[in-house]
Amino acid sequence: MNGGETTSNNDTIKKRKIDPESRQIIVPPRDAQIHYTPLKTGLCYDVRMRYHAKIFTSYFEYIDPHPEDPRRIYRIYKILAENGLIKDPTLSGIDDIGDLMLKIPVREATSEEILEVHSKEHLDFIESTSKMNREQLLKATESGDSVYFNSDSYASAKLPVGGAIEACKAVVEGRVKNALAVVRPPGHHAEPEAAGGFCLFSNVAIAAKNILKNYPESVRKILILDWDIHHGNGTQKAFYDDDRILYVSLHRFKMGKYYPGTIHGRYDQTGEGKGEGFNCNITWPVGGVGDAEYMWAFEQIVMPMGREFQPDLVIISAGFDAADGDTIGQCHVTPSCYGHMTHMLKSLARGNMAVVLEGGYNLDSIAISALSVAKILIGEPPDELPDVTRDPKPEVIEMIDKVLRIQSKYWKCFKSKFGNAGCDFQEQINNSIATKNFPLQSAIRQQQVRNLSKEFNFSELPIYKSELPEDTILCSSNIYESNTIIICVHDTPEIWAKRDAIQGTIDPSSSIIVDSSLDMIKWAIERKYGVIDINIPQNLLEQENYYSIITAQEVLINLWDNYLKYFPNVNKIAFVGIGDAYSGIVHLLGHRDTRSVVKAVINFVGQKQLKPLVPLVDESLGEWYFKNSLVFSNKNHIYWGDKENKKPRKKYGRVLRCDTDGISNIMEERFEEATDFILDSFEEWSDSE
Amino acid sequence: MNGGETTSNNDTIKKRKIDPESRQIIVPPRDAQIHYTPLKTGLCYDVRMRYHAKIFTSYFEYIDPHPEDPRRIYRIYKILAENGLIKDPTLSGIDDIGDLMLKIPVREATSEEILEVHSKEHLDFIESTSKMNREQLLKATESGDSVYFNSDSYASAKLPVGGAIEACKAVVEGRVKNALAVVRPPGHHAEPEAAGGFCLFSNVAIAAKNILKNYPESVRKILILDWDIHHGNGTQKAFYDDDRILYVSLHRFKMGKYYPGTIHGRYDQTGEGKGEGFNCNITWPVGGVGDAEYMWAFEQIVMPMGREFQPDLVIISAGFDAADGDTIGQCHVTPSCYGHMTHMLKSLARGNMAVVLEGGYNLDSIAISALSVAKILIGEPPDELPDVTRDPKPEVIEMIDKVLRIQSKYWKCFKSKFGNAGCDFQEQINNSIATKNFPLQSAIRQQQVRNLSKEFNFSELPIYKSELPEDTILCSSNIYESNTIIICVHDTPEIWAKRDAIQGTIDPSSSIIVDSSLDMIKWAIERKYGVIDINIPQNLLEQENYYSIITAQEVLINLWDNYLKYFPNVNKIAFVGIGDAYSGIVHLLGHRDTRSVVKAVINFVGQKQLKPLVPLVDESLGEWYFKNSLVFSNKNHIYWGDKENKKPRKKYGRVLRCDTDGISNIMEERFEEATDFILDSFEEWSDSE
Known part of the structure; x- marks a missing residue:
């Protein structure tokens, strides 16, 4: 009745000593078989x-x-x-x-x-x-x-x-x-x-x-x-x-x-x-x-x-x-x-x-x-x-x-x-001077330029540093008449991409550029402010970001000395710094006395290093910076370490720890807080209600 | 003489039964201490x-x-x-x-x-x-x-x-x-x-x-x-x-x-x-x-x-x-x-x-x-x-x-x-219609357009499909006079990037676009051939690549029916397909009889799926395609499976397994073979010596 090679009589195997597979009589092993003894x-x-x-x-x-x-x-x-x-x-x-x-x-x-x-x-x-x-x-x-x-x-x-x-x-x-x-x-x-x-x-x-x-x-x-x-x-x-x-x-x-x-x-x-x-x-x-x-x-x-x-x-x-x-x-x-x-x-x-x-x-x-x-x-x-x-x-x-x-x-x-992209990367970067490779950041900046000029009629503001691309500084068409200006200084925007799990390369067709500064610019345009947009490129060949930090510093000083100082109508400026580029703002604020016009400074630092303001002009600049700034850092920014309630020193501005990580995330989280702070400083807060 | 709490007399501890730390006489534990017995x-x-x-x-x-x-x-x-x-x-x-x-x-x-x-x-x-x-x-x-x-x-x-x-x-x-x-x-x-x-x-x-x-x-x-x-x-x-x-x-x-x-x-x-x-x-x-x-x-x-x-x-x-x-x-x-x-x-x-x-x-x-x-x-x-x-x-x-x-x-x-970029990615892609995000591929194509128009005076060739970007097809200025034309049909070039280890985002400043088609275009320009460059965008919101495959097919048929057929001088054409876009070429060759002018077809498939030629016009097209094509696949392309010596069917063209993986790598590896094959078909091989 029972299938397979088994038999349904209980204990048959045991009594008859029949091997169930070969159906031959079992000869018990001579001795206990090689017994497994664990070593000490x-x-x-x-x-x-x-x-x-x-x-x-x-x-x-x-x-x-x-x-x-x-x-x-x-x-x-x-x-x-x-x-x-x-x-x-x-x-x-x-x-x-x-x-x-x-x-x-x-x-x-x-x-x-x-x-x-x-x-x-x-x-x-x-x-x-x-x-x-x-x-x-x-x-x-x-x-x-x-x-x-x-x-x-x-x-x-x-x-x-x-x-x-x-x-x-x-x-x-x-x-x-x-x-x-x-x-x-x-x-x-x-x-x-x-x-x-x-x-x-x-x-x-x-x-x-x-x-x-x-x-x-x-x-x-x-x-x-x-x-x-x-x-x-x-x-x-x-x-x-x-x-x-x-x-x-x-x-x-x-x-x-x-x-x-x-x-x-x-x-x-x-x-x-x-x-x-x-x-x-x-x-x-x-x-x-x-x-x-x-x-x-x-x-x-x-x-x-x-x-x-x-x-x-x-x-x-x-x-x-x-x-x-x-x-x-x-x-x-x-x-x-x-x-x-x-x-x-x-x-x-x-x-x-x-x-x-x-x-x-x-x-x-x-x-x-x-x-x-x-x-x-x-x-x-x-x-x-x-x-x-x-x-x-x-x-x-x-x-x-x-x-x-x-x-x-x-x-x-x-x-x-x-991915191969991992180990050959430096080699490819070095080849990027070669003809078929070109840096992604310039392509992205050009896309920004197209967006801003098409949608808002922005144009280039010439800058007297020949090695920088012409598209570094853009400004809205009302810039010379405005009394209120928002100056956005940012790194090249980040990319959210799917990485090929095998090659390690990025498929551009499924990747997006997340241009977080755009929200800020739109907000300013809607309020009819003048807007200056500054993109700080980085150096492909350098490991560290010194290049972009120094570039940002030079560009901001240059902008102040050649333009802002001479703008006839301006009486309110707010800076918005994003990423490494923000160091240019801090540098400017320490090296020139901008207090008569600069009313607010917002910095989205993300995971980048905090920059202290070094008050070369006047000792009280540090205190002023602390009062007039908001500096947003990643939740897991290195600065906070393991401490829950660390209080940053004033020279870094008013540093706040966000609930999330990543530039685009923290900008989304703190957008309202940042714009309210600016309006407050401009004493236009009631307008926004 | 000896420091610490040890003593240098050999065996002292043993004989006197003094605890070396407390220096008190040791009372041997009443019984063997709780002895550790491993369970079965x-x-x-x-x-x-x-x-x-x-x-x-x-x-x-x-x-x-x-x-x-x-x-x-x-x-x-x-x-x-x-x-x-x-x-x-x-x-x-x-x-x-x-x-x-x-x-x-x-x-x-x-x-x-x-x-x-x-x-x-x-x-x-x-x-x-x-x-x-x-x-x-x-x-x-x-x-x-x-x-x-x-x-x-x-x-x-x-x-x-x-x-x-x-x-x-x-x-x-x-x-x-x-x-x-x-x-x-x-x-x-x-x-x-x-x-x-x-x-x-x-x-x-x-x-x-x-x-x-x-x-x-x-x-x-x-x-x-x-x-x-x-x-x-x-x-x-x-x-x-x-x-x-x-x-x-x-x-x-x-x-x-x-x-x-x-x-x-x-x-x-x-x-x-x-x-x-x-x-x-x-x-x-x-x-x-x-x-x-x-x-x-x-x-x-x-x-x-x-x-x-x-x-x-x-x-x-x-x-x-x-x-x-x-x-x-x-x-x-x-x-x-x-x-x-x-x-x-x-x-x-x-x-x-x-x-x-x-x-x-x-x-x-x-x-x-x-x-x-x-x-x-x-x-x-x-x-x-x-x-x-x-x-x-x-x-x-x-x-x-x-x-x-x-x-x-x-x-x-x-x-x-x-990285956060991982789990929120689809959400971000869906937001990409939102204002602050834009697809990377159009930025990259624009960079290509700038390069080709600046360096080689390429211009846009209008295409009668309104939903496609205007920059889809570019051509060299000599295109109407040329008797020999190279047509390059490619996906958006890939990016080699460093991925932020924590956020999962891509830092554009350290990323490069590897535009593999550029070598091919330069080679053709040097030989004074006419060149047509076709970029096939992909659909951001689709999981699969059907969109780009169908787009490629439509674009190529359209190009043949509206342009190539009527070019007065052309008698030699070579196609170069790169990535998914190559399916457009295979589609065209099966749906129109192009044999009077098309002399060679080179496809760099990488890891994309092989496409069979479906000979709608004439049964012999399959044999013709096999004789006049080279199809280069990744070393680890799924097609080869575990078999060492698989022989692909003829309808796929002459498929060759490269020694490496990745579009840019295989193009580098097989560039000479590909261009020699084209010259041979054009009977210009001796020229290249």
């Missing part, structure tokens, strides 16, 4: 690494110890025991630590191993510290770059190197499924020739070299992911021309002002020679970053790149100084986020992963962060991220975009997904 | 679910059984045992299955439970089948929508419902860390009122309802991720207005022609009422998708959305019919990819996850796929993806983009990261 997670820890410590020279150092404190590794070990990941009731570093983790003995690295990365001179120098007296040690400490020495330093510093090597070996040889090396002093700042940043030897770099050398068949490629808040200059340098190591670092950069503060940590340092394309610096332009930024970077860059690289081993240079609570890092990565990052990286290299401690100076923060990582290593899922509603900071989204653009030269996953 | 993975399996089977009505059904075959669950159970994940040497479904997995007993769901989702009528009908005779069962089978019944169906079908409920319960109550329910018949096509697609009851939907009802405090939100290759219409319907369930389905859609083939599976079906925004259909427009597409969808959509939703439980509706080898799904998801997806989802809801089998019909494929998922559940890392170099199909990248755009209305993670 390896753990490196050794109290001897605590002997390297800073020599006290004052009572102050006793109560406020050096951040790279010997207790760092102890506190991590302790929290693992407290949470049952290891069994060591006396926390003395015993060998048998239970069912979940396997102790990997730590040993001193040999000189031969260290010399794989470091110079003989460097090794000799560190060795020499073991024979120095207190005076000499203090002197060596002082002359170094953020390092300290005591007479145990040499011996102690060989242990994390040996520990990192042994941790990686245990993973590669399949004795553990992954490993955590709780070691110090850290290593990633130690360059081949020099110690630095609390680091004596480059632990992770030496371990990676060692593995590549000794397991040439099974490990051909290693991903080193460095999430310490500082750039791992030492590790980067050791492999900068090596295509077997992909070094990816997430760190604060701050225009090169954050330790170690060299250009080597910049996002455009992508490796050289054979190693070109195998170095990736993801730099935080600002402090205070946290889960949102790290998750964004991992999903957009680290994971696709990691998968394409196909490493045989992943080493995490795990500093915990980006952790919430670390006063050196001043960032807010939560323990869950460290868990999520570890979990994601576990999906590479069939889970072959060694986590090696680097920096991290808040003892509580590093302990709970490391615990979260260890839980993932033994196989637990990550905790939920505490706050998923915060967006990555705009500066970070922009930076990630830059990194993607530069790395898309080397990584197919970015090239194809973010 | 739950497993549902019951041979009784195999009793539902199709009644044979012919020998044919015996040798080629119904795909929803009772062996499906057995094969999965077997492979788990063979790989040591469970211990059951006789494969009979015993209770004690070893250290890694815990057997969760399967029971029949109660009517009360089933009625939480289904109507009384539906339940009664399914129940009635248990009392039907063979005739009646066959009749019920025939009249249903892809379902079958035997007299065990009712009893069997209550088991997967009970199994799914118990699997979820075990996870939610913390008895297992996660669970795998190897159950059948599947459930996700069963709608509240009707069975369908091999599904009788909606297993996962009923389980989800049950959990929400019985654990209101601990489970407030559930993510149901459905990776079966078919849309889970039943599950979607059960929760379409429910904001407690986020239903995300990845499935083939094929313009609604793939089972179940209703518009409910479309990407723009996002829920209604309270449930608006809690339904997400990620639809594959084409077959043959695999790891690259699924990983892309997960990283771009599923994971950010899942994190923002913050579910308390994740249920995977795990059909394995997208697996490589499944002839129904015709896709290529590898076992590793199923592992990766499971691994990623494990990072949600603190790992609380139940995986419930849905479809999947290749017995080998479902076994190895399910094994890969089970390994992740017990805590193993995923295997490496076998091929990480293949890009997602262009159609899929476009679709993901569409899904992001539509979901960005509801999910902050997309809104902020993909």
Whole structure:
């Protein structure tokens, strides 16, 4: 009655031992079949690494110890025991630590191993510290770059190197499924020739070299992911021309002002020679970053790149100084986020992963962060991220975009997904002098010119700067008779476009120019005001917007000195600035005394930088500007930072935070407020009712 | 001598049992501290679910059984045992299955439970089948929508419902860390009122309802991720207005022609009422998708959305019919990819996850796929993806983009990261009739007009179609005297632009128009040919490009009938088509006999659809077109599919596959070939040497 190859008699299969598919009698397997036994997670820890410590020279150092404190590794070990990941009731570093983790003995690295990365001179120098007296040690400490020495330093510093090597070996040889090396002093700042940043030897770099050398068949490629808040200059340098190591670092950069503060940590340092394309610096332009930024970077860059690289081993240079609570890092990565990052990286290299401690100076923060990582290593899922509603900071989204653009030269996953237009863009821009390419902004300005001349009979106002296009300044036909003038100074209007998801190009047929200044001009025309419309072009070849800022300043001064001053009837002027161009207005107001005629200043800044008024003519100009201006910024303008109720300084004018982002959006939101303010200043407010 | 709070005497800590931080004597913890014990993975399996089977009505059904075959669950159970994940040497479904997995007993769901989702009528009908005779069962089978019944169906079908409920319960109550329910018949096509697609009851939907009802405090939100290759219409319907369930389905859609083939599976079906925004259909427009597409969808959509939703439980509706080898799904998801997806989802809801089998019909494929998922559940890392170099199909990248755009209305993670311009775009386009927005394409055409009239003295050629802009056709001043004419018919040129990473808007100051036709025009001018330049605008408000295709056809016919036919001296014409506009040329060549003067046709198609020549005038036109044309397509043009050496049919002309993508790139690549071809046809080839 029943179909298929099954039979409907209950338990038939069991009793007769008939294989339901082959219908043959089952011979029970001789023995339990190869039983799957999950491996443990390896753990490196050794109290001897605590002997390297800073020599006290004052009572102050006793109560406020050096951040790279010997207790760092102890506190991590302790929290693992407290949470049952290891069994060591006396926390003395015993060998048998239970069912979940396997102790990997730590040993001193040999000189031969260290010399794989470091110079003989460097090794000799560190060795020499073991024979120095207190005076000499203090002197060596002082002359170094953020390092300290005591007479145990040499011996102690060989242990994390040996520990990192042994941790990686245990993973590669399949004795553990992954490993955590709780070691110090850290290593990633130690360059081949020099110690630095609390680091004596480059632990992770030496371990990676060692593995590549000794397991040439099974490990051909290693991903080193460095999430310490500082750039791992030492590790980067050791492999900068090596295509077997992909070094990816997430760190604060701050225009090169954050330790170690060299250009080597910049996002455009992508490796050289054979190693070109195998170095990736993801730099935080600002402090205070946290889960949102790290998750964004991992999903957009680290994971696709990691998968394409196909490493045989992943080493995490795990500093915990980006952790919430670390006063050196001043960032807010939560323990869950460290868990999520570890979990994601576990999906590479069939889970072959060694986590090696680097920096991290808040003892509580590093302990709970490391615990979260260890839980993932033994196989637990990550905790939920505490706050998923915060967006990555705009500066970070922009930076990630830059990194993607530069790395898309080397990584197919970015090239194809973010469009050819991405990586060849600069090249095309450079070709724009070539005949078949021309800048979009002039086409758009011409469209504005056609609109304004056709609809409102605007004409060009000649400007005495030959390099600027003739269509820079337009004015309404009533300009010379008007006593009231609105002067609109704007960037080229923005475009809302659909971007081709594959090519990255813009299809003009489905794109629109959103000319926000037009509403303002129409409003002024309706009121029979005179109108001057100024378009400030930008320089295609420049990265920054200095060109347009300076142009705007020159154009406005020029307009004042050659025209406005001499207009016979004018007694009321309102300025409306839009985008970068607004800086020209602020400049003019500080450099000329325009108060007799200028009654109101409205600036729609969007996300552009706020410009202070520098009162060259008269000290009281600042106060005057504050009283007579409205400056509208994006909701998420960098100026506001994380603070809810920041009060801007008066030199910026009366800065208001909009409820939305984007020039066209904030102009729509605040149009009425802006025009009412102008009317008020003109004392024409009652007219508008 | 040594600093900090450490002491340099080796082993001091151990011997004296002094806590190094507090310096107090250590009291060993009374007992081993709370020892961390990892939970097992739950497993549902019951041979009784195999009793539902199709009644044979012919020998044919015996040798080629119904795909929803009772062996499906057995094969999965077997492979788990063979790989040591469970211990059951006789494969009979015993209770004690070893250290890694815990057997969760399967029971029949109660009517009360089933009625939480289904109507009384539906339940009664399914129940009635248990009392039907063979005739009646066959009749019920025939009249249903892809379902079958035997007299065990009712009893069997209550088991997967009970199994799914118990699997979820075990996870939610913390008895297992996660669970795998190897159950059948599947459930996700069963709608509240009707069975369908091999599904009788909606297993996962009923389980989800049950959990929400019985654990209101601990489970407030559930993510149901459905990776079966078919849309889970039943599950979607059960929760379409429910904001407690986020239903995300990845499935083939094929313009609604793939089972179940209703518009409910479309990407723009996002829920209604309270449930608006809690339904997400990620639809594959084409077959043959695999790891690259699924990983892309997960990283771009599923994971950010899942994190923002913050579910308390994740249920995977795990059909394995997208697996490589499944002839129904015709896709290529590898076992590793199923592992990766499971691994990623494990990072949600603190790992609380139940995986419930849905479809999947290749017995080998479902076994190895399910094994890969089970390994992740017990805590193993995923295997490496076998091929990480293949890009997602262009159609899929476009679709993901569409899904992001539509979901960005509801999910902050997309809104902020993909720009406001994304979700408000259509609104803005609709506003483009409004005064302050104007289409970019007319600005760009005007720029072309300025260039051509200034540099080469081009002028407008009037066209008798009032709705087209006057600048549609331009011609060189020598056009009436020329005997040789090049006619360039093109879309509005494309733009290479930097997209604002935050707003999604385009900054015109850093954007360029890449006018590829200009090279061709210059080449023709240099040879003193007459030149006609035709710009075909597109319709802003239309989704598709029909408007421009029809416009191109009308313009070309019009040009032939009113001008070209009457030009006194012309005896050689070459057409150059660029983009969608090229269809106008193909149309003309099929509808008029132009062979006396047209010597060559060059079409740069890029990624646009190939157009066949329809020879209305004379059958031999097709052959003539093939001989006298070159049609250049993108390297990754959809036409080529996965085939290396596809030979296009002659009606498309001589189609050639370029080495690159994008109109401007392929024009650069093939410029010389194209111009040589034209010269050859003009018999002027020797001139060009």
